[in-house]
Amino acid sequence: MKTKSLPILLTALICAAVLIAEEQRIGALRQSLAQVQKDSTAAQEQMNRDAAELKKLRERNTALTSESEQLRSHLTDAKAAAPDAVTGVGGAGAGGGEAAKDNPQAGWMKGVAKMFKDPEMKKMMRGQQSMGIRMMYGDLAKELGLSSAAADKVIELLADRQMDASEKAMASMDGAEKDPAKLEQAGKDAQKVMTDYEEKLKAALGPEKKAKLDEFERTLGDRMAMQQYQGSFAAAGQPLDDTQRAGLLQIMKEERMKTPAGPLDPGNKDVAASMKAMQSGDALEKSLETQRQLQQRVFDRAHTVLTPDQMNAFESAQKAQLQMQEMGVKMGKAMFGGDKAK
Numbered sequence: 001m002k003t004k005s006l007p008i009l010l011t012a013l014i015c016a017a018v019l020i021a022e023e024q025r026i027g028a029l030r031q032s033l034a035q036v037q038k039d040s041t042a043a044q045e046q047m048n049r050d051a052a053e054l055k056k057l058r059e060r061n062t063a064l065t066s067e068s069e070q071l072r073s074h075l076t077d078a079k080a081a082a083p084d085a086v087t088g089v090g091g092a093g094a095g096g097g098e099a100a101k102d103n104p105q106a107g108w109m110k111g112v113a114k115m116f117k118d119p120e121m122k123k124m125m126r127g128q129q130s131m132g133i134r135m136m137y138g139d140l141a142k143e144l145g146l147s148s149a150a151a152d153k154v155i156e157l158l159a160d161r162q163m164d165a166s167e168k169a170m171a172s173m174d175g176a177e178k179d180p181a182k183l184e185q186a187g188k189d190a191q192k193v194m195t196d197y198e199e200k201l202k203a204a205l206g207p208e209k210k211a212k213l214d215e216f217e218r219t220l221g222d223r224m225a226m227q228q229y230q231g232s233f234a235a236a237g238q239p240l241d242d243t244q245r246a247g248l249l250q251i252m253k254e255e256r257m258k259t260p261a262g263p264l265d266p267g268n269k270d271v272a273a274s275m276k277a278m279q280s281g282d283a284l285e286k287s288l289e290t291q292r293q294l295q296q297r298v299f300d301r302a303h304t305v306l307t308p309d310q311m312n313a314f315e316s317a318q319k320a321q322l323q324m325q326e327m328g329v330k331m332g333k334a335m336f337g338g339d340k341a342k
Helices: 002-080 093-102 106-115 119-136 140-144 148-171 180-205 207-218 220-235 242-258 271-278 281-302 308-336
Strands: none
Touching: 119 148, 119 220, 140 148, 140 207, 148 180, 180 207, 207 220, 207 242, 220 242, 220 308, 242 281, 281 308
16 A cells, blocks of 8 residues: 555655646746736837827927928018118119128128018017027936926027027127128127026026036037937948947037137127127138047047947048038128138
8 A cells, every 4th residue: 555655646746846837837927928018018108109209299390391481481581672782772872782792691681680570570480499499409408407397498598598699689780791890789789688698597597507508508519410420320321329429429528628619619608709700711710620620539539439330430420510611611701701801
């Protein structure tokens, strides 16, 4: 009897072990299934958020495109409304015509100044300013540690600053093509607006975060350049990952902060100095040379975060950006008389 019971006992133990193992396997499968379901739910929620964000971006793009078309139309109308400054007709006489030939942008500047007097146009331009500022300052909330509400307040202040300074400058530029002193006065008037908003921003942020905003704005041009670079890397089939993007941007920021601030820097708040520099061909060329040197220093360090293939794409992207800046210098000379200024 005892001999027969031993196999039965062994069989029972084996069965029990099998059952325990199977139960453990089923438990593990249940955990895996639960994790898959959790991940699936999270992925679906992210897809929904992405879809909602994409919808917002598309709606914003549609609105921006529509407003851009209206603004372009008004610019054309404004230029046509000031033919005396552009072609010398409409009462300007021969003298006016010759002045216009010397500076063909004079009529355009007058037309833009008139746009600021149109309430509907001002409203439209203010909306575009806000959209543009939000795109350029997209990382501001994260870098300054701001809540959504605080970030919105700062963005609106920045958009108001840009709009009010532009309006003040344009209001003072009528006749500036004949009287350089008016151009200088336009810079001073715009500067006063900028100074007033500096106090408003400091009150909204506090001294510490206002200092961070100043640094952010000093490197704003580099942040915008990074967006262009990312597109160039992707087009070359060598996209940046998040670590590479952060590393390259950090190099750009460090080299920018090492460079002495100039009147034509993107983050410069001395409007009067900027407008004076725009009248000097030497100042424009010096700004361009500074940018060339800055790009070279960034390129020399970029190999620490980029692959050899990405370095080739980066070199091409830098050249393209520099060509755009050279074009901007030529436009600045044509608009503000930098070719004639000594």
